[in-house]
Structure formats: structure tokens, C-alpha cells
Amino acid sequence: MLLEIKWKGDAFVVDLELYRIFKxxxxxxxxxxxxxxxxxxxxxxxxxxxxxxxxxxxxxxxRTKYGMKLTLDGKQIYNQIKDAINTLMNVENNxxxxxxxxxxxxxxxxxELYRNIIAKIKRNNLNIEVNIEKTxxxxxxxxxxxxxxDAYLSKKQPxxxxxxxxxxxKLGVFHDDFFINANSKYLDKNILKDDxxxxxxxxxxxxxxxxxxxxxxxxxxxxxxxxxxATFNTIIEEMQDNDIVAYITEEYIxxxxxxxxxxxxxxGIESADIEYGIYYNSNNKIKNIKSLFKDI
Numbered sequence: 001m002l003l004e005i006k007w008k009g010d011a012f013v014v015d016l017e018l019y020r021i022f023k024x025x026x027x028x029x030x031x032x033x034x035x036x037x038x039x040x041x042x043x044x045x046x047x048x049x050x051x052x053x054x055x056x057x058x059x060x061x062x063r064t065k066y067g068m069k070l071t072l073d074g075k076q077i078y079n080q081i082k083d084a085i086n087t088l089m090n091v092e093n094n095x096x097x098x099x100x101x102x103x104x105x106x107x108x109x110x111x112e113l114y115r116n117i118i119a120k121i122k123r124n125n126l127n128i129e130v131n132i133e134k135t136x137x138x139x140x141x142x143x144x145x146x147x148x149x150d151a152y153l154s155k156k157q158p159x160x161x162x163x164x165x166x167x168x169x170k171l172g173v174f175h176d177d178f179f180i181n182a183n184s185k186y187l188d189k190n191i192l193k194d195d196x197x198x199x200x201x202x203x204x205x206x207x208x209x210x211x212x213x214x215x216x217x218x219x220x221x222x223x224x225x226x227x228x229x230a231t232f233n234t235i236i237e238e239m240q241d242n243d244i245v246a247y248i249t250e251e252y253i254x255x256x257x258x259x260x261x262x263x264x265x266x267x268g269i270e271s272a273d274i275e276y277g278i279y280y281n282s283n284n285k286i287k288n289i290k291s292l293f294k295d296i
Contacts, residue, residue, distance in 0.1 A: 015055075016085070016088060017048075018048055018051060018052040018055070019052070019081050019085055020085055020088075020089065021034070021038060021045060021048045021049065021052075022048075022049060022052055022060060022077070022078075022081075023078065023081065023082055023085045024037055024038060025045065025049060025061070025068055026061075026068070026070055026074070026078050028068075029066075029067035029068050029069065030067050030068065031045055031046060031068060049061065056073075056077070058071075058073040058074075058077075059071050059073065059074070060073065060074035060077065061074055099127050099128055099129060100128070100129050100130075100131060101121065101128055101129070101130045101131070101150050101151065101292060102131045102133065102148070102149045102150045102151075103118070103130055103131065103132055103133070103149065103150065103151050103152075103153060104132075104133045104134070104135065104140040104143060104144070104149040104151065104152035104153065104154075105132055105133070105134050105152075105153045105154075106134075106137060106140070106152075106153065106154040106155070107134050107135065107232075108203055108232050108249075108252055109153055109154070109276075110251050110252060110254065112254075113251065114132075114153055117153065117171070117296055118130050118132075120295070120296045121292055121293070121296065124292075124294075124295060124296075125292060128292075133149055137154060137157060137161070138161070140152045140154070140279075141157075141161065141162040141166060141279070144162075144166055144279060144280070144281045145162075145163060145165070145166070145281065147281055147283075147284050150280065150281075150284065150289055151278050151279065151280045151289050151292075151293075152278065152279040152280070153171075153276070153277075153278055154276065154277075154279060155174060155208050155209070155249070155274050155275070155276045156168060156170070156208060156274065156275040156276065156277065157208055157279075158208065158211065162279070165281055165282050165283045166279055166280070166281060166282070167279070167280055167281075167282050168275075168277055168278070168279055169277045169278040169279075169280070169289075169290065169293050170275050170276075170277040171276060171277040171278060171293070171296060172275070172276055172277070173273050173274065173275055173276070174249045174250070174251050174273070174274045174275075174276050175249065175250040175251065175271040175272070175273060175274070176208075176209050176212055176213075176247060176248065176249050176250070176271060176272040176274055177247070177248075177250055177264055177265075177269075177271040177272070178200075178245055178246070178247055178264065178265040178267055178269075179239075179245070179246050179247075179248060179250075179253060179257075179262050179263065179264055179265060180239065180243075180244075180245050180246070180262065180263060180265045181239050181240065181241075181242075181243070181244075181261070181262060181263075182260055182261060182262060182263045184243050184245075184263075185243050186198070186243060186245060186265060187263065187265070190267055190268070197224045197225075197226065198224065198225055198226070198245060199225075199226045199227075199228055199244050199245070200213065200225055200226070200227055200228070200244070200245045200246070200247050201227075201228050201229075201230050201234075201235045201238065201239075201244055201245070201246045201247070201248075202227060202228075202229060202230075202246070202247045202248065203229070203230070203231070203232060203235065203248060203249075203252075204229040204230055204231055208274055209247065209248070209249060209272075209274070210227075210229070212247075212272045212274075213227065213247045214227075216269065232252065235248065236253070236256065239262060240261070245265060246262075249274065250264075250271065278293050
């Protein structure tokens with residue numbers, strides 16, 4: 001990292017990397033720790049310090065049994081450059097961070113969907129690297145709050161489960177509906193009208209879908225329905241061999257519907273439209289998340 005300073009027509013070139021190494025050695029007072037932080041060998045650190053001492057024509061450190069101690073000249077140089085080096089290191093870190101998008105993805109999000117979204121992000125931002133984190137919704141909002149992730153791809157969730165600083169960018173719409181095994185005994189029945197006790201499975205940790213189902217059952221005043229929450233894989237396995245009904249997002253089971261393993265259960269109820277998109281922390285001032293998803 002070089003800085004060119006012009007002074008009265010003459011150009012002086014200052015190697016800022018030498019000063020960065022000098023500051024880290026001064027902070028750590030230990031060549032081994034400094035080399036680990038800098039990710040270079042200890043002899044290389046020593047050589048850089050000697051080069052800076054030769055350039056300035058002063059001694060910067062005394063080697064003692066307690067480590068590397070600044071000389072009086074070294075302390076004077078340190079006090080003059082520490083704030084500037086910190087500022088430059090922060091700028092450098094921010095530039096690097098802006099080239100990385102830490103994207104949280106809900107565990108049940110269809111692979112085809114999020115892969116297409118990531119491909120568009122990379123196509124629009126050639127130098128960006130996307131790191132994926134897959135955990136449940138509750139953990140993701142906590143990570144957004146703490147800025148451990150930059151964005152979260154999910155269904156739109158109730159506003160009472162996250163803070164006002166968390167904002168939402170709509171990317172599209174999902175459809176929640178009732179589905180069954182293609183050979184189920186419920187295929188020609190209306191489970192919302194019959195008195196037979198029925199178990200309806202819905203995905204665990206999907207607040208929006210669960211609330212939609214609860215509202216439907218409450219509106220129909222149905223008390224013979226048992227609701228069970230489970231993982232996506234458990235629901236699919238149970239539906240293969242049992243007469244259970246799933247209230248689930250259609251786009252999550254696209255493969256099973258196309259292979260005719262599962263079918264929609266016609267109950268005379270319109271499927272619920274659920275927005276999906278990107279959540280981000282508006283307090284994150286380093287990255288412009290909105291611009292990354294502008295044309296997706």
C-alpha cells in the first residue's frame with residue numbers, strides 16, 4: 001500500500017505497509033503475535049521494522065525480556081501515525097467487507113429459487129462473493145440485529161418478531177395451500193366439513209404459514225383438526241405412507257407435485273399468497289443492501 005505525497009514539486013513515496021507493521025508490533029509488543037496477526041513470518045516482520053528504521057534513520061524498538069518496547073523516538077512516531085493507520089485499516093476493511101455478502105437463507109427455502117437470486121446478484125455485481133448461512137428464522141433475525149449477516153432471504157414474517165430497524169424488500173410471492181398423498185383417502189373428501197378427526201402438518205418455524213392455518217381453522221370453527229409442526233423432511237416422509245394433510249408452501253414441494261407423488265386438496269379455499277424477499281438491517285451503514293437487490 002503506497003501513498004504519494006507531493007511537496008513543493010517533489011514527490012515522496014511513503015510505504016504505509018511499513019507503518020502498519022510498526023504499529024501492530026508496537027501494540028502487541030511481541031514479534032510472534034504480530035507475525036500471526038499480519039500472516040507473515042517473524043523474520044519478515046523483523047526485516048520490515050529494520051527497513052523502516054533505516055528509512056527514518058532512528059531506532060524504533062528496544063528488545064527486552066518483556067518484549068518489544070518502543071524507544072523515545074519510536075513513541076513519538078507511534079503517536080503521530082496511530083490514528084491515521086487505524087483510519088486507513090478501517091477503510092481497507094470496509095472495502096473488503098463490501099465485496100462480501102453474508103446471506104442468511106431460511107432452511108426450507110427452495111434451492112432453485114435462492115440459487116437464481118445469488119446468480120443474479122453476482123451477475124449484477126461481478127466482484128462480490130456470497131457466503132450462505134442456513135438457520136431458522138428466530139436465529140436469523142438475531143444475527144441481522146447483531147450484523148453477523150447482511151441480509152436474510154425468507155417469507156415475509158409478522159412484524160412483531162423483529163425490531164423496527166429490520167426492513168423488508170419484496171422479491172416475489174409464494175402460495176400456501178393444503179396437500180396430500182396422491183393415493184390418500186381424503187382425496188375426494190372435504191376435511192373442513194366432515195367430522196372425521198384429521199391431522200394437519202405444517203412446517204416448524206414458519207410463523208406466517210402457521211398463522212394462516214390457525215386463522216382458517218378459527219374462521220371455519222373446526223375443532224376436529226389436530227395441528228402438528230415438523231421439519232420439511234419429516235412431513236414429506238409422513239405423507240408418503242400416511243393419510244395426513246400438509247398445509248405447506250406450494251413452491252417448497254414443486255418436485256413432489258410434478259412427479260405426482262402429492263396432490264392439492266381441493267377445499268374451496270383460495271391459496272394464501274405469502275410475500276418472500278430480503279430482510280436487512282437499516283442500521284448497517286457499511287453495505288448498501290438495497291442496491292444489491294434492486295434489479296432482482
